[in-house]
Amino acid sequence: MNLPLKLPVLAEDLALIADQDRIPLDVIVRGLEAEYSISKDPYYQSYLIYFYYEKVKSALNVDDLETANDYVERAGKLEKDYRYDFFKGLIYVKKQEYELAEICLRSCISRNPSFSLAHYELGNILRAKKEFEDAIEEYQKAFELDQEFLLPVVRIGDCYLEMGEVRIACDFYQVAAQRDPNFHLAHARLGVACNMLQKYDRAERAFKRALELNSEDFESALNLTYTLSRLGKHFEALQIFRKLLENNPEDPVLLNEYALCLRRLGFYEEAKVQIDKASELSNEPFIVYNKALLTLFVNEREGIKLLEKVPEQFQSRALELIDYLKSWTGPLVASRCVEELVFKIKKCIVRGELDLQRLSFVLPQNERTNLVREGFLPMQDEQIDDASWMKFLLAVAVSSSEDPIQMEKNVTKTVVAFCSSGIMLAVAIALIRLLMHVKVHGGFDLESYVNDTVFDLQEYHWEFARKVSHTDDETFSLDEIESKTFTSASELFLALLKVLSVNPTLEEVNTMRDENLKCLCKNVLEVMGCTTDNRS
Numbered sequence: 121m122n123l124p125l126k127l128p129v130l131a132e133d134l135a136l137i138a139d140q141d142r143i144p145l146d147v148i149v150r151g152l153e154a155e156y157s158i159s160k161d162p163y164y165q166s167y168l169i170y171f172y173y174e175k176v177k178s179a180l181n182v183d184d185l186e187t188a189n190d191y192v193e194r195a196g197k198l199e200k201d202y203r204y205d206f207f208k209g210l211i212y213v214k215k216q217e218y219e220l221a222e223i224c225l226r227s228c229i230s231r232n233p234s235f236s237l238a239h240y241e242l243g244n245i246l247r248a249k250k251e252f253e254d255a256i257e258e259y260q261k262a263f264e265l266d267q268e269f270l271l272p273v274v275r276i277g278d279c280y281l282e283m284g285e286v287r288i289a290c291d292f293y294q295v296a297a298q299r300d301p302n303f304h305l306a307h308a309r310l311g312v313a314c315n316m317l318q319k320y321d322r323a324e325r326a327f328k329r330a331l332e333l334n335s336e337d338f339e340s341a342l343n344l345t346y347t348l349s350r351l352g353k354h355f356e357a358l359q360i361f362r363k364l365l366e367n368n369p370e371d372p373v374l375l376n377e378y379a380l381c382l383r384r385l386g387f388y389e390e391a392k393v394q395i396d397k398a399s400e401l402s403n404e405p406f407i408v409y410n411k412a413l414l415t416l417f418v419n420e421r422e423g424i425k426l427l428e429k430v431p432e433q434f435q436s437r438a439l440e441l442i443d444y445l446k447s448w449t450g451p452l453v454a455s456r457c458v459e460e461l462v463f464k465i466k467k468c469i470v471r472g473e474l475d476l477q478r479l480s481f482v483l484p485q486n487e488r489t490n491l492v493r494e495g496f497l498p499m500q501d502e503q504i505d506d507a508s509w510m511k512f513l514l515a516v517a518v519s520s521s522e523d524p525i526q527m528e529k530n531v532t533k534t535v536v537a538f539c540s541s542g543i544m545l546a547v548a549i550a551l552i553r554l555l556m557h558v559k560v561h562g563g564f565d566l567e568s569y570v571n572d573t574v575f576d577l578q579e580y581h582w583e584f585a586r587k588v589s590h591t592d593d594e595t596f597s598l599d600e601i602e603s604k605t606f607t608s609a610s611e612l613f614l615a616l617l618k619v620l621s622v623n624p625t626l627e628e629v630n631t632m633r634d635e636n637l638k639c640l641c642k643n644v645l646e647v648m649g650c651t652t653d654n655r656s
Contacts, residue, residue, distance in 0.1 A: 123148070124167050128155035145174060169195045169203075176207045185214055202231035206238050218245050236265040240272050252279040270296045274306055277313070286316045297326070304333040308340045315347055320582060323347045338364065345377065350582035352542015353501045354385050372402035376410055384545065384580060386532040388417040405431035412438065416525055420445070444560070445524065452521040452555060453646045457639035461515035469519060474530040476537045483512070483538065492537050504541035507612040510636050513548050514643055517555055528552050546581035547609045550588060551640075554616075558648045566592050566621040584610050591617045598622055605634045616640050 127143070128151040152168040155161070172195040179188035189211055196204045209224030225242040228235060243258035256279050259272035277292035290313040296306035307330035314323035327344040330337055341360055348357040361378040368374055375398035382391035391414050399411045409430045416423030424445065427438040454462045461482075468478035480492040491498055513531055520530040528549070535541070535548045553573045558564050570589055577585035587610070596618050606612035612634070619629075619641055626645065632638040 122167075122170065124152075124164065127151060128164075130154055145171065145178060149175060165198055169198050172198075173203055173207060180207075180210060180214065183214065185211055188214075202228045202235060202238070205231065206235070206241070209238075209241060213241070213245065218248060221245055234265055236262045236269055236272075239265065240269070240275070243272065243275060247275065247279055247282075250282075252283050255279050270300055270303055270306065273299075274303075274309055277309060281309075281313060281316075286313055289313050290317060297329075301329075302333060304330055304337070307333065308337060311340060311343055311347070315343060318350075318582065320347050320350045324351060338368070342374065342377070345381070349381065349384070349542075349579055352546065352581040352584075354381060354542055354545070354580075355499050355501045355540065357381055358385065358499075370397075370401055372398040372404065372407060375401070376407050379414055380410065380579075383414055383417065384532075386529065386536045388414070388529060392418045405433055409434040409438065413441075417529060420523075420525055447560070448524050450521040450523065450527075450559075452518045452559060453643075454515070454518045455639065455643040455646045457635075457642060458511060458515040458518060461512060462519045465515055465519040469530070472520070472523060472526045474516070474520065474533055476533060479534065480538075488538055497537060498540055500540060501542065502540045503543075504539045505543045505547075505608045505610050506539075507606045507609045507634075507636050509535075509539065509544065510547075510551070510609050510612055511639050513551060514640060517552055518643070521555070524552075524556055527555075542581045543584055543610055546577050546584045547613050549580055550577055550584075550613055554644065555647060558644055563648055564620045564623075564644070566617060569617070587614055588617070592621070594618070598624070598628065601637075602628070602632045606637060612636055612640070616644070620644060 123143075127148065129143075129147060130150050149168070149171050152164055152171060156164045156168050172191045175191040176188045176195075179185070179191065188207070192204060192207045192211065195207075205224045205228035209221045209228060212218070212221035212224060222242065222245050225238050225245065228238045229242065232238070239258045239262035243255045243262065246252075246255035246258060256276050259276045259279070262272040263269060263276075273292055273296040277289040277296070280286070280289035280292065290310065293306055293310035293313055296303055297310055300306065307326045311323045311326035311330060314320070314326055324344065324347050327340045327347060330340040331344070334340075341364055345357040345360050348354070348360070358378075358381050361374070361381055364374055365371075365378060375394050379391045379394035379398065382388075382394060395407070395411045395414045398407050412423055412426035412430055414423075415426055424442055427442055430438045464482045465474075465479065468475050468482065476492055476497075477495065480489045483489050488498065513534065516531050516534050517527050520527040531548050531552055532545065535544050539545075550573060553576070554564075554569065557569050557572065561568070570592060574585050574589045577588060591614060598619065601615050601619060604615070606615060615634075615637055619632075619637070624641065624645075626642070629638055629641045629645065632641070
């Protein structure tokens with residue numbers, strides 16, 4: 121603390137500073153006021169003005185604007201320098217009187233053009249007024265005057281972000297984070313920009329660094345859950361949701377997002393509990409719609425009733441879903457390549473619900489199936505993208521296809537129990553949607569399928585969804601696909617879409633080298649009713 125060589129202290133204040141490492145600010149001010157009232161010494165005047173402004177800062181920090189203004193005026197009676205204008209400007213900002221604040225800050229800058237903070241605060245006002253170019257100019261001046269002061273760099277990024285120049289914003293956030301690796305806000309804002317650019321790997325690193333620096337940063341933690349879901353790391357996102365809810369148990373938006381995460385992982389009953397809590401706290405249209413949607417997976421009849429009453433902006437989507445469910449005419453036909461598996465899996469289904477412990481005995485024994493056999497569900501993300509699972513997932517889907525909701529539930533639970541992989545979840549959902557598409561339309565239209573499916577897939581694994589969305593743009597040779605074998609489930613499914621897009625004959629399918637691709641194609645053709653060598 122900047123104190124005079126001889127600090128005057130009132131006699132009645134001596135007890136307040138005895139055995140104290142730090143002298144209270146009020147004691148300093150009272151002593152200086154008493155000394156200056158007698159001596160009128162400019163030396164003590166300068167210190168008194170300085171500590172008046174320290175009192176202003178203290179009052180502003182707790183939004184005590186009356187006290188802040190009182191001490192500003194006390195300082196102003198002694199001398200109205202650039203600090204008077206600056207703090208008057210900050211008080212007006214707190215009062216949201218931005219025009220007066222701007223006048224004060226411009227006056228401050230005219231008195232002291234080298235005062236970095238004044239340029240920064242003026243930039244904030246101009247940014248609030250959407251005068252972004254002028255705001256950027258003030259932030260640049262602030263940084264040029266004090267290159268250790270990195271907040272202006274972040275705010276320049278914020279201006280570009282609001283202007284829609286996300287890549288430029290990202291560059292400024294990156295500069296601030298590199299200059300000071302411990303600058304929490306720079307990492308948090310960098311994560312936001314990377315999310316907007318769909319650079320989810322970079323966003324994950326940025327948010328995790330921000331949370332290392334400030335574990336209480338709610339916004340970064342919530343943003344990270346979005347990032348992780350796009351990367352297919354759903355269990356990691358789930359754990360973050362649970363931590364956030366410990367401190368925010370009645371946040372309806374948080375409960376809504378948590379419920380959707382639970383649904384993606386097949387925890388439908390718990391998802392229903394959480395969305396019900398959210399709907400008790402808020403009647404936001406998206407929460408009302410999600411309650412109806414998640415109820416479908418627990419009580420289909422009740423879910424349909426709720427869908428019939430959703431807010432107007434969701435009505436067309438809800439009615440389309442209701443019509444689809446009512447028009448479903450399952451079950452799907454099983455091709456010969458999965459008939460034996462379907463027979464075994466159906467024995468594991470009780471009243472529509474798949475018994476995972478029974479199902480584990482259909483699969484080869486390994487560490488994961490052993491855990492499921494013992495009643496344990498590993499709650500961690502795995503990096504599995506294995507084509508050998510596709511025939512089994514197809515068999516689960518066909519076995520459960522009496523009802524499309526049950527089909528999604530059983531396939532999801534299978535993937536979560538035995539793979540715990542975001543990419544496998546996305547592929548499984550894509551496969552279910554494909555079977556539903558060809559069943560309803562009696563054929564396959566790639567553009568229609570992509571338009572109907574990609575948005576949902578993005579919530580499971582963004583990169584896979586992106587590849588699905590670009591399938592129609594890619595050139596390929598059917599002969600080349602016929603001669604390939606696939607080890608990854610995602611690449612196998614993309615190949616399936618390409619093959620189906622050219623309406624293959626059974627003869628062409630039979631020449632395929634990859635047995636999994638051949639089986640998938642045959643079953644889709646069976647669902648379409650193409651059991652002869654004629655083109656559909």
